[in-house]
Amino acid sequence: MKTRVLACVLIALALILAACGGSSNDTSGAREPAYPPAPANGNENENGRAANPTAVAPRSEPEPSARASSTSQGVPAETVSTFALDVDTASYGYARGQLKEGRLPEADRVRPEEFVNAFQQGYAEPSGDGFAVQIDGARGAADETALLRVGLQTRTAEAAARRPANLTFVVDVSGSMADPGRIDLVRDALNTLVDQLGPGDQVSIVSFSDEARVRLPMTPASRRGDLHRAIDALGVEGSTNLESGLVTGYDQAARAFRPVATNRVILLSDGLANTGDTSWQGILDRVEEQAGRQITLLCVGVGRDYGDALMEQLADNGDGAAVYVSSTEEARKIFVERLPANLDLRARDAKAQVVFNPATVASYRLLGYENRALAEKDFRDDSKDGGEVGPGHAVTALYAVRLRPGTSGQLAMASVRWQDPDSREPAEVSRAVEVSELSGALWEASSPRLQVDAVVAAFAERLRHSDNELFAEDLDGLAGHAERLAKATEDPMVTELADLIHKAGSLR
Numbered sequence: 085m086k087t088r089v090l091a092c093v094l095i096a097l098a099l100i101l102a103a104c105g106g107s108s109n110d111t112s113g114a115r116e117p118a119y120p121p122a123p124a125n126g127n128e129n130e131n132g133r134a135a136n137p138t139a140v141a142p143r144s145e146p147e148p149s150a151r152a153s154s155t156s157q158g159v160p161a162e163t164v165s166t167f168a169l170d171v172d173t174a175s176y177g178y179a180r181g182q183l184k185e186g187r188l189p190e191a192d193r194v195r196p197e198e199f200v201n202a203f204q205q206g207y208a209e210p211s212g213d214g215f216a217v218q219i220d221g222a223r224g225a226a227d228e229t230a231l232l233r234v235g236l237q238t239r240t241a242e243a244a245a246r247r248p249a250n251l252t253f254v255v256d257v258s259g260s261m262a263d264p265g266r267i268d269l270v271r272d273a274l275n276t277l278v279d280q281l282g283p284g285d286q287v288s289i290v291s292f293s294d295e296a297r298v299r300l301p302m303t304p305a306s307r308r309g310d311l312h313r314a315i316d317a318l319g320v321e322g323s324t325n326l327e328s329g330l331v332t333g334y335d336q337a338a339r340a341f342r343p344v345a346t347n348r349v350i351l352l353s354d355g356l357a358n359t360g361d362t363s364w365q366g367i368l369d370r371v372e373e374q375a376g377r378q379i380t381l382l383c384v385g386v387g388r389d390y391g392d393a394l395m396e397q398l399a400d401n402g403d404g405a406a407v408y409v410s411s412t413e414e415a416r417k418i419f420v421e422r423l424p425a426n427l428d429l430r431a432r433d434a435k436a437q438v439v440f441n442p443a444t445v446a447s448y449r450l451l452g453y454e455n456r457a458l459a460e461k462d463f464r465d466d467s468k469d470g471g472e473v474g475p476g477h478a479v480t481a482l483y484a485v486r487l488r489p490g491t492s493g494q495l496a497m498a499s500v501r502w503q504d505p506d507s508r509e510p511a512e513v514s515r516a517v518e519v520s521e522l523s524g525a526l527w528e529a530s531s532p533r534l535q536v537d538a539v540v541a542a543f544a545e546r547l548r549h550s551d552n553e554l555f556a557e558d559l560d561g562l563a564g565h566a567e568r569l570a571k572a573t574e575d576p577m578v579t580e581l582a583d584l585i586h587k588a589g590s591l592r
Contacts, residue, residue, distance in 0.1 A: 163442050166463050168456045169236065169434040169471035169479045169500070172399060174385050176202040177408030178392060179547065183587045184410070185388065189547060193392045196544035197452030197481070200537050203577055205478040207237035213430055215500045217515040221485070222523035222530035224554045228446070230522055231538055231554055232483040234438060234498045238430040240476035246428040248284030248345045250302065254333035256353035258293040258324035266386050267320050270352045273384065273415035274315045280423050281305035288336045289314050292329025293322030302340035326357035327367050334374045341379065346427055351398065352384045355391025364394055368401045375403040380472060382426060384409060384418070403432070403472045425474040431502035433470035436481060437463045438498045444491040444519050451482045451541050463501060466510050470502070482541050484554040487519065495519045527565060532572045539565050543585055559589040
């Protein structure tokens with residue numbers, strides 16, 4: 085009898101706890117929403133998986149093979165999108181340079197997230213050193229479609245407030261850099277950067293062609309004359325031993341390492357390694373090893389023939405970012421206007437996770453971030469690599485979403501997790517969005533900046549020949565939207581975007 089009473093008590097307690105553990109809109113915790121079961125949908129094959137691998141259909145009743153990868157709260161893996169943050173913009177910079185010279189960029193070099201992240205967002209900044217989360221969206225033209233935007237923003241820092249920097253310039257002076265404008269552009273970029281440095285900063289300069297050469301050991305930025313003379317003396321010669329340049333550069337950075345400073349290697353190259361260890365893995369392993377010692381990497385790409393894939397992977401493995409410059413104006417924007425964001429850090433190993441409600445979302449697709457995807461369980465595994473984000477950076481993720489007919493309630497919850505750059509203490513913040521919070525028609529009722537993001541993402545999708553029912557417009561239609569939005573935002577980059585879309589249309 086006692087056993088039966090005890091069993092009844094335990095069952096009652098379990099029911100009470102279950103009733104208290106429902107979904108929550110608390111934006112400061114680490115819990116995921118416990119979504120209700122979704123109605124059946126016809127977007128799956130006989131194995132219970134989404135028929136289109138890029139359009140994931142959230143499931144509330146996963147097959148046995150899927151249950152092992154579900155969260156501990158019971159949210160199926162198919163409802164969860166997890167990726168490392170990425171602040172690279174090199175793909176857009178390269179495409180812009182190619183289009184201006186009358187060529188379409190190669191489809192496999194177009195990364196939508198880098199197109200979108202190249203543009204201003206206007207997100208609200210957090211009061212502290214973490215992230216502010218914005219999540220919004222708008223209805224698409226097709227029935228039950230929507231564009232969902234997840235925006236993450238760090239706090240801006242004034243140049244005078246950033247920590248001192250130890251910078252090692254690793255400069256490609258191989259024969260491929262002899263093309264008109266390349267080495268001149270690099271020299272101008274470096275001279276511009278040196279002029280922005282403060283009294284606590286230090287610089288060393290390494291060049292490489294057949295072999296690497298230390299042009300100047302770590303030198304106080306106050307000795308600007310010595311730095312400018314070393315930069316102006318850079319000339320073109322030989323082949324491209326990228327491995328030797330990076331090994332020597334990291335050696336210089338390690339010798340002068342300062343725990344209180346930002347220790348960064350800045351690689352300026354076309355990324356076309358043809359001497360030394362030209363296997364990517366060998367070079368990438370060396371860069372990843374140094375990143376573990378808190379020496380990060382900024383890759384600055386130049387040149388018409390550009391090793392985009394290698395430079396992007398170097399930046400990812402080196403806990404840094406990749407940018408591309410094709411003009412002195414772009415170089416000045418990176419090294420003057422965006423200097424604190426490109427040198428200092430607000431967050432290490434930053435990751436995002438979006439949990440969709442299967443009761444309201446039939447399927448979704450993340451636009452871009454294919455090479456930054458993470459397993460769901462990696463989100464709170466702080467040993468797994470994420471992305472490094474500096475002050476004043478905005479990171480945007482766009483989702484093409486298909487809603488369930490007549491649905492209402494919570495649509496999704498977005499979370500971002502990161503580590504403090506110094507203490508490595510993890511932190512996390514979340515925010516949810518309701519279906520009712522979506523704007524009306526995308527091109528008529530949503531904010532101008534959301535519309536700009538939509539144009540940019542749709543342009544990238546067109547350049548890489550991707551089908552997307554959310555964006556029905558052809559290039560002429562996208563150019564028309566960009567021209568209208570250029571007036572609304574008074575943003576020169578949006579004006580330029582309209583010209584680039586017109587250019588792409590004329591080249592097809």
